[in-house]
Amino acid sequence: MSRASSLRKLLKRHFALGLSILIAGAIAISAGHNSKGTASNAQATPPNPIDPLTDMQALVSLGARVAGTAATEKASQYLIDQYQKAGYETEIQTFTYPKFRDLGSSLEIGSQALEGWAYNGSIAGQISGRLVAIPNNGQPNDFASVPVKGAIAIARRGGMTFSEKVKHASDAGAIAIVIVNNEPKNVRGTLTTQPAIPVLGLSGADGDPLLERARTAVLTATLKVNTQKDAVARNVIAHLPGVTQPKLILGAHYDSVPGSPGANDNASGTAVVLAIARQLSRSFGQSQSPLSRQIWFIAFDGEEDGLQGSQAFVNRATPQFLSNLKGMLNFDMVAVNSTLQMEGSLSLKSFTRVDETMMKNPALRLGSSDHASFKSQNVPVLFFNRGYEPNYHSPNDKTVTPKLLVETKDAALQSIKQILK
Ligand code: BES
Numbered sequence: 145m146s147r148a149s150s151l152r153k154l155l156k157r158h159f160a161l162g163l164s165i166l167i168a169g170a171i172a173i174s175a176g177h178n179s180k181g182t183a184s185n186a187q188a189t190p191p192n193p194i195d196p197l198t199d200m201q202a203l204v205s206l207g208a209r210v211a212g213t214a215a216t217e218k219a220s221q222y223l224i225d226q227y228q229k230a231g232y233e234t235e236i237q238t239f240t241y242p243k244f245r246d247l248g249s250s251l252e253i254g255s256q257a258l259e260g261w262a263y264n265g266s267i268a269g270q271i272s273g274r275l276v277a278i279p280n281n282g283q284p285n286d287f288a289s290v291p292v293k294g295a296i297a298i299a300r301r302g303g304m305t306f307s308e309k310v311k312h313a314s315d316a317g318a319i320a321i322v323i324v325n326n327e328p329k330n331v332r333g334t335l336t337t338q339p340a341i342p343v344l345g346l347s348g349a350d351g352d353p354l355l356e357r358a359r360t361a362v363l364t365a366t367l368k369v370n371t372q373k374d375a376v377a378r379n380v381i382a383h384l385p386g387v388t389q390p391k392l393i394l395g396a397h398y399d400s401v402p403g404s405p406g407a408n409d410n411a412s413g414t415a416v417v418l419a420i421a422r423q424l425s426r427s428f429g430q431s432q433s434p435l436s437r438q439i440w441f442i443a444f445d446g447e448e449d450g451l452q453g454s455q456a457f458v459n460r461a462t463p464q465f466l467s468n469l470k471g472m473l474n475f476d477m478v479a480v481n482s483t484l485q486m487e488g489s490l491s492l493k494s495f496t497r498v499d500e501t502m503m504k505n506p507a508l509r510l511g512s513s514d515h516a517s518f519k520s521q522n523v524p525v526l527f528f529n530r531g532y533e534p535n536y537h538s539p540n541d542k543t544v545t546p547k548l549l550v551e552t553k554d555a556a557l558q559s560i561k562q563i564l565k
C-alpha cells in the first residue's frame with residue numbers, strides 16, 4: 145500500500161470515528177447558512193416535481209456505474225432525459241482511454257468448461273487447438289521439448305515473470321497459453337509487455353489436474369479470452385440553448401468504482417447538480433432564472449479511473465473558454481456527514497469560509513476529484529464535499545441522508561448567486 149493511500153485509510157478511519165467534526169469544523173460552514181451567517185434562501189421556492197433523492201435512487205438502481213460499462217451508459221441516458229425535461233440542451237462528450245477489462249474468459253475441453261481469468265494486458269482471442277503440457281517452469285528448452293507449435297500451451301506459474309513465460313511460448317510457436325496458478329485459487333496476473341498470443345489464468349484447483357491429464361492424453365481445447373482494451377466513456381453536458389460561453393461550470397462525476405453502487409460517491413453530487421439546474425430552469429414552474437444562462441452543468445464519467453472525464457473536457461476546451469470561466473464548482477460525496485466542507489481557490493474564498501491552512505496541510509487534504517483538472521488549468525474552483533465516510537468505495541455505499549442533498553443544493557445556490565452577482 146502506498147503511503148498516500150495508507151494515510152487516506154487512516155484518515156478514513158479517524159473520520160469514521162467522528163474526528164471529522166473536529167477537523168472539518170475549522171473550515172466548515174453549516175449548510176443553510178452563507179458566509180455571513182445569515183439564514184438560507186428566504187424566498188419560498190415552489191415544490192420541485194422531482195426530488196434529488198429520486199434521481200439518486202435511479203442512478204443507484206443501475207448498480208455499479210463503472211466507466212465503459214453498459215450501466216454507466218444507461219446512467220448517461222437517464223441524465224440526458226432529465227436535463228432535457230428540465231429545458232436544457234444536452235451534448236454527450238465521448239472519450240476513450242486505455243482500460244483493460246476481462247469480459248468473461250474460459251477454457252473448454254470437450255464438454256468441460258473451466259472459468260479462467262484473462263491476464264491483464266492479454267490480447268483477446270478465441271482459439272481451438274491441441275492442449276500441450278509444458279514441463280518444469282517453461283524455460284525456452286522446456287517449450288522446445290514438446291510439440292507446442294500451433295498448439296495451446298499449458299504451463300505452471302513460477303520461475304520467471306509472466307511476460308517471460310508468455311514470450312517463451314509464442315517464440316516456440318504456441319497460439320495461446322494457459323498459466324496454472326501455484327495455489328488452489330486463481331490470480332489475475334499482469335503482463336508487462338504486450339503479448340503476441342492470448343493469456344488465460346486457471347486456478348490451481350482447476351488447472352493442476354488438467355495439466356496432469358495433458359501430459360499423458362491428447363486433448364483439444366477451445367480458449368476464449370474476451371477482453372476490452374479501452375473504455376469508451378461519456379460526459380453529459382447540459383446548458384440552455386445558445387449558451388456557448390458559461391461563467392460557471394457545475395460538475396459532478398456519475399461513475400463509481402467496481403462493486404459499489406456509488407450512492408454518496410457520487411450519485412449524490414450528480415443529483416445535486418441536476419437539482420440546481422432544475423431549480424434555475426423554467427421547468428420549475430416559475431420564470432427562468434437569468435443565472436441559468438451563465439452555467440454549464442456537467443456529469444463527468446471516468447473520474448474513478450483518474451479524473452478522465454474532466455481531463456478530457458479541459459483538454460478539448462479552448463484556452464479562451466477556460467479563461468472566461470469565473471469558476472468550476474465540483475460536488476463529490478455530499479450526502480453523508482452533517483458538515484459541508486468547501487475547499488477552494490483563493491479567488492472564490494470570499495464566497496465560502498475556506499480555511500487555507502487546511503488546504504495547505506496535505507495530511508488533511510481530502511481525496512482528489514474533478515475540480516483538480518480545472519485547477520490545473522488555472523480555473524478557480526470550489527469543491528463541495530462532506531468528507532470520508534465508512535461506506536466509501538464499498539458495496540454498502542447505497543444510502544444517503546436525503547435532506548443533505550437539499551442542504552447542499554441550497555448552500556451551493558447561495559455561492560452561485562454571490563459569484564455571479
Ligand atoms: N469522491 C472521491 C474523492 C473524495 C474522497 C472526496 C473523500 C471527498 C471525500 C473520488 O471519487 C475518489 O475516490 N478519488 C480518488 C482519486 C481519483 C483520481 C481516482 C481518491 O481520492 O483516492
Ligand code: ZN
Pocket residue numbers: 397409410447476477513
Ligand atoms: Zn467521488
